[in-house]
Amino acid sequence: MELHPLDRRSATDGSARRIGFFGAHRSGKTTVATLVADRLADRTHVSVLGSAGAFVDSESDRGTPDRSGLDIEWTVVDADAGPEPFDRCVGSLDTAFVVVTPDTLDTVSAYEEIATGYDTDLFLIVTRMRQADRELIRAFDGPEVAEYVYEDAAIPRAMEADEIPTLEDRTVEAVLIEALQPDRLEPDAALDALEARRRSVVNVEVTDRSQADAVMNMFENAGHLTAYYGCNCTYHDGHVLARMP
The missing domain is CATH 3.40.50.300 (P-loop containing nucleotide triphosphate hydrolases)
Structure with a gap:
């Protein structure tokens, strides 16, 4: 190919x-x-x-x-x-x-x-x-x-x-x-990065699905697109990815 x-x-x-x-x-x-x-x-x-x-x-x-x-x-x-x-x-x-x-x-x-x-x-x-x-x-x-x-x-x-x-x-x-997005940010910093257009996609580690839902709601209420991805990491359950529409 x-x-x-x-x-x-x-x-x-x-x-x-x-x-x-x-x-x-x-x-x-x-x-x-x-x-x-x-x-x-x-x-x-x-x-x-x-x-x-x-x-x-x-x-x-x-x-x-x-x-x-x-x-x-x-x-x-x-x-x-x-x-x-x-x-x-x-x-x-x-x-x-x-x-x-x-x-x-x-x-x-x-x-x-x-x-x-x-x-x-x-x-x-x-x-x-x-x-x-x-x-x-x-x-x-x-x-x-x-x-x-x-x-x-x-x-x-x-x-x-x-x-x-x-x-x-x-x-x-x-x-x-x-x-x-390989770089991880805290939820507020991730939202700021999207709002300021410093990142097109942000990545937030979450400890469980309950926290994931809360983080996704935060991004979605600000008008951004979100998705949850599971992972095999030891200290957290998954990641919330978000991007500007």
């Missing part, structure tokens, strides 16, 4: 997001891109480019366009393997995810070098994780890890059968949170 280097980045008002998944052959790149695109298709409108399009229809829209509450149109790019496709299209992406296994962390530096000088946010997704790998990943000096996908024989088995694997929604949504 070729991506022309002049492909445009998403709208600066937050109404669109273009994210890409990169990595070596057999890193789990297409699996992760498929899982993310499939979850997005349950929420909103998504276009899928690359091999993941064989699992999730391009231009997929399973419901109302603003089911997520944020009314964002997404493009998910499942790029060809290796750093060369990343070099060609990194400037056209809002967020890029390098998919690696614990055994291929040494490949990440090539993507980091290319990303230097671009505004694109860069994160890692580690697949085939085992408990024994946690210290290795924690000590790794590289981009922040957006999420882990633990080793599970059912995942490659599903992909080989041309089926979308089953993975907990919270694991997949952690990737979307980073793509939307």
Whole structure:
């Protein structure tokens, strides 16, 4: 799959997001891109480019366009393997995810070098994780890890059968949170950032669904769009994302 280097980045008002998944052959790149695109298709409108399009229809829209509450149109790019496709299209992406296994962390530096000088946010997704790998990943000096996908024989088995694997929604949504807005703010500061147009999208951590509802009401009463995303974090239950309409 070729991506022309002049492909445009998403709208600066937050109404669109273009994210890409990169990595070596057999890193789990297409699996992760498929899982993310499939979850997005349950929420909103998504276009899928690359091999993941064989699992999730391009231009997929399973419901109302603003089911997520944020009314964002997404493009998910499942790029060809290796750093060369990343070099060609990194400037056209809002967020890029390098998919690696614990055994291929040494490949990440090539993507980091290319990303230097671009505004694109860069994160890692580690697949085939085992408990024994946690210290290795924690000590790794590289981009922040957006999420882990633990080793599970059912995942490659599903992909080989041309089926979308089953993975907990919270694991997949952690990737979307980073793509939307990696920086966390307190509720009042987040509202101020939207009102002053310093941020097009804001991210507030919430301890439980009750707090999430209260924060969402605050944003919605001020005329902003909101959505709740679950996460696997230890000290809070999820995130409220909000943006200007």
